[in-house]
């Protein structure tokens with residue numbers, strides 16, 4: 001088990017264990033806990049990578065001649081005596097209990113031998129020995145529980161929870177253990193697993209009415225650990241229902257462990273005693289929280305996997321519905337509408353528009369992908385205008401242009417005083433877009449923590465303004481756009497896969513301009529017309545050779561770059577013939593009379609125009625100029641560059 005593959009939960013168990021523990025891979029120590037370092041009086045540099053014989057003395061010949069398992073507790077382990085030299089010259093007599101730790105975390109680890117070892121003082125007192133053995137057995141059980149959830153396929157998680165609960169009941173000697181989770185709004189409880197010793201009933205799995213045990217459930221919601229050795233004596237006065245329940249079911253003691261991840265209570269684990277009161281030691285009770293952590297992580301995984309499965313099913317359902325509703329349109333890409341604003345008749349853009357017509361009348365989320373400047377926002381606007389929501393304006397949020405701290409309040413709104421600087425309340429874009437369409441541009445740049453919140457709104461249309469607990473419901477259709485490869489972002493854990501499947505119900509890929517070169521002449525003439533009108537200029541001719549060069553150029557900034565190129569040429573144009581050149585040739589000709597400051601200003605302005613004044617994110621101006629967004633913003637303010645008002 002390398003340090004990278006060492007499961008976090010196992011590590012946290014070991015780190016705070018009073019027992020000295022080490023893990024070795026192929027007989028070289030790869031991990032030791034603080035208790036081990038203290039016992040051997042050495043630093044991690046001396047311990048990690050060393051063989052056991054280099055750390056402790058006189059390893060008994062048993063171990064040196066190879067493992068010969070001897071029975072220990074209920075499981076096989078190797079036990080041998082060692083002597084540990086102390087700084088003052090004395091030696092400590094100890095025993096080491098070692099067992100093979102058979103989990104295969106990665107394929108390349110599969111043939112390696114992992115050893116899990118514990119150092120305990122040598123003892124000849126049989127009762128003390130028993131106490132140690134019990135404690136060590138418990139440590140071992142904890143480790144096995146953690147290990148049993150590592151790399152488990154999601155459909156086996158339930159079975160593993162059952163098995164783990166059973167081994168806990170067998171080991172700890174309580175009568176019943178039950179595992180439950182909260183519904184997503186935490187108003188309901190779902191009992192998922194329950195095991196008991198013979199003679200005791202298990203808890204019926206399924207929905208459990210919160211009203212039956214309100215006090216208990218409140219403790220779980222609050223994430224409180226509850227230990228009642230004598231339930232009748234120790235339950236608070238207000239827990240009337242619980243007292244009745246325990247009496248009716250003969251419950252004498254009860255331990256309730258909340259399952260929490262990241263401060264959120266996901267469910268709980270209970271240990272009930274019916275035949276006798278609980279006699280667990282303080283140490284065992286304390287360690288139950290760690291068991292809770294192991295189960296909470298298993299629960300979180302199961303929840304995430306379920307959310308992903310639901311998103312995929314929803315995705316498939318909506319796709320099927322769209323297919324049925326619009327089957328006739330698939331046969332040929334014929335357009336029903338006439339588009340004034342979208343220029344171009346290439347097959348590529350016609351296919352995009354046919355898709356737009358297909359999906360517009362539905363409420364299905366649409367994901368527009370394509371390079372910067374290809375016209376994704378224009379397509380989103382067109383889609384909205386063809387939808388039944390067209391009477392209300394489409395609301396736009398650019399996830400890359402706002403700092404992470406502001407996007408949350410921008411999207412969901414905030415109460416006055418929600419954070420420093422938020423003097424007044426603000427309505428969020430989701431509320432603004434109620435009954436309409438919300439266009440989430442550059443969704444690939446949305447910070448991970450907000451992706452979770454967005455997922456919730458997409459799932460049930462509900463959210464809270466920052467700084468308030470009141471839940472707001474909205475009816476919003478989502479169109480998202482990105483120039484980032486979200487599948488790569490998912491693999492790099494920068495984009496949630498469940499969110500991806502939610503928004504990727506109907507993907508439309510907007511092609512780059514170099515793949516629809518036949519549209520370049522009509523686009524060029526359309527931009528000549530628009531910019532000419534603004535400048536009061538009229539152009540009648542563009543030389544054939546110039547148009548040919550425009551068609552040969554690759555246009556990394558796509559249609560936006562073409563529009564800017566036409567605008568620049570129009571500014572310089574004094575006749576009715578437009579002498580226009582693709583950017584690569586014009587940009588190289590820098591005027592020798594320019595100062596460095598002017599050249600820097602021009603370069604920044606040029607890139608900002610090409611990126612639609614987008615500074616952050618993939619393909620943004622900062623990336624293209626190879627500087628940090630904050631650096632670019634500082635330079636813009638030094639050079640007096642301000643974004644012009646939107647047309």
Ligand SMILES: Nc1ncnc2c1ncn2[C@@H]1O[C@H](COP(=O)(O)OP(=O)(O)OP(=O)(O)O)[C@@H](O)[C@H]1O
Pocket residue numbers: 341342343344370371372373374375376377378379441481483523559560563611612614
């Ligand atoms: N087919 C088209 N016909 C006319 N104008 C177009 C067309 N496609 C894009 N444009 C124009 O090009 C410019 C860039 O388009 P838009 O902002 O929609 O691109 P985008 O893909 O959303 O860019 P980004 O990824 O940088 O946000 C806009 O001025 C838009 O009006």
